Each structure stands twice: as structure tokens, then as C-alpha cells.
Amino acid sequence: MSSTPRRSPRWRWASLLGATALAVTAGGTLAGPATAAGINVDFATHCIPPAISGLPPIDGTTTAKIAVDNTSPKVGDTVNVTYTVVTPAASNPTDIALPADIMTPTGKVALGGAQSGAVTVTGPKKNDPVAGKAPFPSFSMTGSFTVTQPGAITLSPGDYNIHTSYILELDTPCTVTNGPAPTSETVTATTGTPANTRAISLSSASGNPGDSVTVTGSNFTPGATVTLAGRSGATQTADKATATANAQGSFSAALTVSDKTTSGIVAYEGGSWNADTGAGPAAYVVNDNTPIPDGSQKLTTTVKAGTLSMSQAGDAVALSAVDFGKGGASTGALQTVTVKDYRGGPAGWSLTGKVTDFTGPGAKVDAGKLSWSPACATKAGSPSTCKAGSAGAVGLTGATLASTPDAAATGGEFTVDAGLSLDVPAFTPPGSYSGILTLTLS
Missing domain, CATH: 2.60.40.230 (Neocarzinostatin-like)
Structure with a gap:
């Protein structure tokens, strides 16, 4: 098959942060095919040509491979899958030459190992011209599944169907003989550690x-x-x-x-x-209610406790452009967040964030594709010292952006920044996509 590259618009990002929420909008290409290719495998296939062709069933060999966009997901992550039929077992069942872009493939990818089931995959209506009785060209189909179990998950090619829309609507279904087919790709899932969002409040200070x-x-x-x-x-x-x-x-x-x-x-x-x-x-x-000795006076004053609060420098973030067909890192910087801790007492604080999947016109990019590199600075004279969170993926479960520890004396002012990077898959449909990055201070 061949594909005609299209230009994508430049990526645009915007943030909408209330007290703790950052909305991110991207215009461009997102949620495309997988990037980590598996190995080619051969398997016996039984294909049934359309009845109108008068041809008997075809018992042949299909060569295919499975690719994924993440070979090390966490439970709860979405893994995008691409099933490529490199060499179909079936051919054009008619003597009529088929023009370009009339084939629509569909299929299944079999899951095994730590997680069972099947992933439904579909392909675009896209193909090179096919001469009469000539072999069908290679084609790819995409789909996704959510990881539900930790461990090694195998992916094997499954049944597929080639639908043609030219003069007549015809199907050529091909099933795996003596399945499952050999494993083409394996992903290893981990349990993952969600961000701690537990919180308490007191009826009195x-x-x-x-x-x-x-x-x-x-x-x-x-x-x-x-x-x-x-x-x-x-x-x-x-x-x-x-x-x-x-x-x-x-x-x-x-x-x-x-x-x-x-x-x-x-x-x-x-x-x-x-x-x-x-x-x-x-x-x-x-309260110290120790009795006052005779002839003494107890002098008191009050230092009023303040609040723990945060604000941000702005509500828009512009990331660098990525090109259709190339993809890669779309980068930028989080608007600076200022944390003010005027509570007093021994409590530190933690600023965490989590992001949703980026959704757009018929496609999405997994939340795990957004990563950050946090940085945190402490204003001189502050009792606490700010610590930046670890660089890495943000994801659905979240990660720590910055924090201060519990201590005998805490408080101060802090500025928190982060470099942002969204790993955009190549060959993804242009459009506008959005996700929500929620920041929580506790």
C-alpha cells in the first residue's frame, strides 16, 4: 500500500486553570499508529472468496506483524496496536482490475499471557490499484486495548477480512487455521503507583x-x-x-x-x-492553660495562621510544532505555579498532577505520552525547602510536581516550573485534540 502524506497544522496548546485545573488543547496530529514494531510471523490461513467469484476457498499463508506504542505500560494504560498484513493469503477474486482506495480491512489481534481477549482493529479505505486476480497489497489496521493485569501480555495476529467497494460490495474473510497464530509482540505491564490524593481537615485549629x-x-x-x-x-x-x-x-x-x-x-x-x-x-x-503563679502576669500575643494556596502565571502554553508523518516531541513549558504556605505548624505540602487522554476527531493519544521535567525554587528566608518531583510520565494515575517535607518549622514561598513534552506518534490524522491536566495542592 502507499499513503499520501498530508501537512499537519502546527500544534497549539492552551491551559485553563481554575484553582487547581489546567486544560490543554492541541491542534495537530495525535493518536496515530503504534511505534514499536514486532516481528513478522507466518501462519496458515483459510480465506473464502466472494460467492460471485465462483472460486473455491483458499488455504494459504499469511505473513503479518503486530506493533504497539508502549511495550512497558502500567495497569490502566491504553495501548495502541497496529496489525499489518505484510503478505495476504488472498488475491483479487475477479478478473476486473480494482482501482485505488476501495479496500477497507478489519481484523482481530489475540491477547494472551497475563491478559486474554481480542483487540478489534480497522484500516483506512486506502490501497494501490490491484490488477485482476493479482495478490492483494499489504495493509495495516489499528485499534487499542486497556491493560487490566500486570505481567507479560502476548499479541498475535488474528482473523481478518478484506472488504472491497467497487461495482459490488464484496468481502473476503480470512481465518487463522489451527490458531492462535505465533506471537508477534509482547508488552510487559506493571502495577503502577497512583498519586496519593488523601486529605484531611480539622473542625478546629x-x-x-x-x-x-x-x-x-x-x-x-x-x-x-x-x-x-x-x-x-x-x-x-x-x-x-x-x-x-x-x-x-x-x-x-x-x-x-x-x-x-x-x-x-x-x-x-x-x-x-x-x-x-x-x-x-x-x-x-x-493551648497552654497552666495556672499563673501569685504575683505574676501572663503576657500573650497571637500569630494568626494563614493558608496554603497556589496561583499560576497564565492560562496558555504554546508547544513546538510537529510534522505529520514524523511526529516526535511537542515541547513547551508549564506556566509558573507559585505556592504560598502561610499555615505554620509542622505540615509540608505536595503538588501533584494527572492528565486525561487527549481526544480529538476520531482519535486520541494516551495520557502516558505526556511527560514533564519539574523544577522548584524556594524564596530566601522560607523555613521549608522545595523539592522538585521526578522527571517522567504524568499519565492518568498522576505524578508529583513538587513538595516540601514535614518539619518542626515549615512555610514560605515557592515557584514551580516544568518542561512539558508530548510524544506524538507519526502518521496521525490532523485535527484539534484536548486533555485536562489537573494540579492538586495538599
Whole structure:
């Protein structure tokens, strides 16, 4: 087969960020064929020519290969698949020469190993002219599947059908004889680690020794036992209680705070504090109500706690152009995000992001194709020091953009940036595509 290259418009990106949401729009070519090609395999095929041809069934050999756009996906990722029939077993069943662009192929790709099932693939109505009784030319079909199990997943060519639309609508179905066909490609899926979005809030920021504070949590594991505990810097105090997350991962429970050293409250799943399965600390002050000795005066002042907030420099990001037929990295920079932590207390913060698939006119690009290279700077005099997240894919499950650790004293101002890169597959249909990059500060 041959294809006629078309120019794609330049990529355009725009961001729409409310308090925590960034909308990204791209115009250009996205979600095209796979890029990691498998090996050619041969398999016996039984093809049935259209009845009008008067030809008997054809028992021959098909040569085909499978390609994917990601050989190392995570569970939940979408893998784009291309099934190329290099040498079909069937030929033009008529003496009539077939003109260009009248063939529409469809087929199946068989999954095996860690995940079973079949991927439906379809091809464009695109072909070179075919002489009467001449072999059909090579053709490709594309589809996708969602990874549901970790481990090695094999992909093998399956049945295919060649539909021709010229004078008559004719089908030539070809089935795999004694299937499955040999494995052409293998992907190895991993479980993946989703971003921690657990969060807690307190009914009060202070109280006397022995007072009760209501702790409200969200995004915990449904049904999990959650420990509520006081913290003094990095050390857990004697204040402790438990709660059970409901079916939505939420809870609301009381914690009695008696330890005067408690300066924050955390909530976590499991036997001990773990930042990956916990939330907080949320700042909490235990009032000092020690009696005043005779002849003395107690002088007090108040430092009012502020908030944890973020803002961004703008709402539009322009990425570099990519060309149809070449694809590659469409790059740019995230609008600078400014984080201000004026809460006081021991709690650090975490800024995470996750992105949806980019969807457009009949095609999409997987969310895992967007990667970033974070950077974070700390304003002089800030008690905390900002740490940039790791460079890599953002994806549906998300990644950390920047954070500060829990400490005895925290707070300050920080600027967060990131280089953005979308890996655009080659030969993808021009158009406008959009996805949502959501930033969450907690």
C-alpha cells in the first residue's frame, strides 16, 4: 500500500486553570499508529472468496506483524496496536482490475499471557490499484486495548477480512487455521503507583488539653481502618484514635488531644505512618492553660495562621510544532505555579498532577505520552525547602510536581516550573485534540 502524506497544522496548546485545573488543547496530529514494531510471523490461513467469484476457498499463508506504542505500560494504560498484513493469503477474486482506495480491512489481534481477549482493529479505505486476480497489497489496521493485569501480555495476529467497494460490495474473510497464530509482540505491564490524593481537615485549629477535635478525611481506601494521631514535628505523640473509611473513602471521627506538645494531626492507613497511605499533618495548637503563679502576669500575643494556596502565571502554553508523518516531541513549558504556605505548624505540602487522554476527531493519544521535567525554587528566608518531583510520565494515575517535607518549622514561598513534552506518534490524522491536566495542592 502507499499513503499520501498530508501537512499537519502546527500544534497549539492552551491551559485553563481554575484553582487547581489546567486544560490543554492541541491542534495537530495525535493518536496515530503504534511505534514499536514486532516481528513478522507466518501462519496458515483459510480465506473464502466472494460467492460471485465462483472460486473455491483458499488455504494459504499469511505473513503479518503486530506493533504497539508502549511495550512497558502500567495497569490502566491504553495501548495502541497496529496489525499489518505484510503478505495476504488472498488475491483479487475477479478478473476486473480494482482501482485505488476501495479496500477497507478489519481484523482481530489475540491477547494472551497475563491478559486474554481480542483487540478489534480497522484500516483506512486506502490501497494501490490491484490488477485482476493479482495478490492483494499489504495493509495495516489499528485499534487499542486497556491493560487490566500486570505481567507479560502476548499479541498475535488474528482473523481478518478484506472488504472491497467497487461495482459490488464484496468481502473476503480470512481465518487463522489451527490458531492462535505465533506471537508477534509482547508488552510487559506493571502495577503502577497512583498519586496519593488523601486529605484531611480539622473542625478546629486549636483547643485546651483534653479537648476533642473532629478529623474529616477523603480519598482513603474504602473500608480501610484509618489511624488518627497527634504529631510533634516528625514524632507521633500519645494522642491517638481510629476511624473506618466508608464506601466513598471518606470518614469523620473525633480525636481527643491531651499532649501539650502536639502541633499537628495526621491520618494514615496501616500500622504506622507512611506518606504514601496517609494525609497531613494538619496544624493544631494545644493551648497552654497552666495556672499563673501569685504575683505574676501572663503576657500573650497571637500569630494568626494563614493558608496554603497556589496561583499560576497564565492560562496558555504554546508547544513546538510537529510534522505529520514524523511526529516526535511537542515541547513547551508549564506556566509558573507559585505556592504560598502561610499555615505554620509542622505540615509540608505536595503538588501533584494527572492528565486525561487527549481526544480529538476520531482519535486520541494516551495520557502516558505526556511527560514533564519539574523544577522548584524556594524564596530566601522560607523555613521549608522545595523539592522538585521526578522527571517522567504524568499519565492518568498522576505524578508529583513538587513538595516540601514535614518539619518542626515549615512555610514560605515557592515557584514551580516544568518542561512539558508530548510524544506524538507519526502518521496521525490532523485535527484539534484536548486533555485536562489537573494540579492538586495538599
